[in-house]
Amino acid sequence: MLRNLDFTGAQGPYRSMLPRGSFDVEAAVGVVRPIVADVAARGEAALREYSEKFDGVVPQSLRVPAAELARAAEQLDPALADAFAVSIQRRRQVAEDLELDSNPTPAVLADGARVGLRNIPVERVGLYVPGGLAPLASSVIMNVVPAQVAGVPSIAVASPPQKEFGGLPHPNILALCHILGIEEVYAVGGAQAVAMFAHGVEGLCEPVSLVTGPGNIYVVAAKRLLRGLVGIDSEAGPTEIAIVADDTANPAYVAADLISQAEHDPLAASVLITPSTALAEAVQAELVRQVDTQKHRERIRTALTGQQSAVVLVRDLDQAVAVADAYAAEHLEIQTADAEAVAARIRNAGAIFVGGYAPVSLGDYSAGSTHVLPTAGCACHSSGLNVRSFMRTVHVIGYTEGALMAIADGVERFALAEDLPGHAAAITVRRPQ
Structure with a gap:
């Protein structure tokens, strides 16, 4: 079934010798670029057209009503709900116990000189949940839980509409969003969902700072195209x-x-x-x-x-x-x-x-x-995606006058060596007169 590669006589390097499938994101970018531009220009009308074209169904509402989220949760098979609960609890416990350290001890460099770290959550994230060959409800947990533990204040989820569910995402995906307290859910899939998150759509969806979650090659291509306008987790x-x-x-x-x-x-x-x-x-x-x-x-x-x-x-x-x-x-x-x-x-x-x-x-x-x-x-x-994926690490610098003066000569010298006299002057102006 699998082909055999005999490395017994090989000495390496092995990277070029290993099996790897072709994944031409650049080719897909050409397909995605007009979709992204169209969503940016026409907003919801474009989203509806692409929904019909790619998903074969146009949702009555692109933003899934809260009642549908609640109904999906109510209709969950109890055994499946228990499995969801275990997954949530364990993912949250690991995130809280191992991945979160919001107040590390500042480094004291000298008397009056300290540098600390603050882990600041991004303000708004767009989480993508695939719904193609397999509706990956588990990806809701893997995206939402660490974002919540990080303290992200605004979380939106998008997943493709499904014909068999009347244009809504898969019910398990909706149920998990409800269980996790996510009320902003969109029945939008593919590259157009990434474009919606990145550009925002007036009257429907505010733009986000970060897009995370797995997807097909067109989702990956859209992430590559829009990186810089928004942060992304990876090109998976x-x-x-x-x-x-x-x-x-x-x-x-x-x-x-x-x-x-x-x-x-x-x-x-x-x-x-x-x-x-x-x-x-x-x-x-x-x-x-x-x-x-x-x-x-x-x-x-x-x-x-x-x-x-x-x-x-x-x-x-x-x-x-x-x-x-x-x-x-x-x-x-x-x-x-x-x-x-x-x-x-x-x-x-x-x-x-x-x-x-x-x-x-x-x-x-x-x-x-x-x-x-x-x-x-x-x-x-x-x-992999974790709590810190949703946070920015910021240095917090605190120096007293004495601490600055202790190294002022060196800082001024460094600035002048880089031909940046204005930098040096910002030190000099603080010297006692």
Whole structure:
């Protein structure tokens, strides 16, 4: 099912050798640019036309009425509501306990000289929740909870309208918005939703400072086009999983986890990195067996047989770690003997799942971690969406007269060396007469 890449004789660098799907955002920008310009120029009329064109339905109201949010929550299956509650509680607990530090102790540099930090939330964010191949209600939690913990005062959510729900977003998405206290929800999808958030639409939606959330290539292209006008979390591409496994791994677990990511999208990447030929063969057999039982088997099969997916055979676990770091996976599972020790050696991954009982599916919903993660190798320089994604760090500088005078000569000298005498004068004017 997966092609084999034999790295046993390779010494690296591995980045150019690894399987990676093509994701041409620049080509999509050409498609998105006129949509963005049209929404900026014509506002709601353009949104309605694109809704009909791309989603096949025009909502009666682009902003979802609060009654619909409440009704969706009331009609939730109780077991599903309980699962939502666990996911919210755990995500919030991790965000509050591990990610929030709003009052770090200032640094005292000298008598009367101190520099502190303030973490200030952005004023308004637009959160995008996909609704295409899979209505990702879980993305509501992953976007909203950390934004709330950060203290963002104004939060808006957009998700594509759905034909089967009368032009509203999926009911689970609406229900979660209501449960989380989000009242500003828009039935707008795709590039036009990003344009709406960035430019604002008079009488409908105020512009935002930051747009976050996953989406298809056109959502990504719109984010790229509008970056600068608004902040963005990342340019996330198709989802991906890499699994580092040895002969102690359960091949059924490994195959199921590869399939779970392939289920997202025909472009999803599933990569197994192993020094064990026996495990690789057992996983291939499990894939053949398990894929045939899946509801979305054709989508899964397309992803697993695509150029972006493979079994990578390595010499040993040392090479496996090096290959995994070069790949910098969105999701990285470690299913080896002493998985904790192997995981501790990993430097580049969006999230690391340790051992046979921490599958990526757990992180997608209720592990407490974020599932909005960097893709396409960007985990080597970027982090997943978290509380700090919604905050700006500001230095707060406080100097007394004596503290300034103690270093005034040096500051003036530095300014003059840069041919900025006005900078020096701003120090000189404060000298005692």
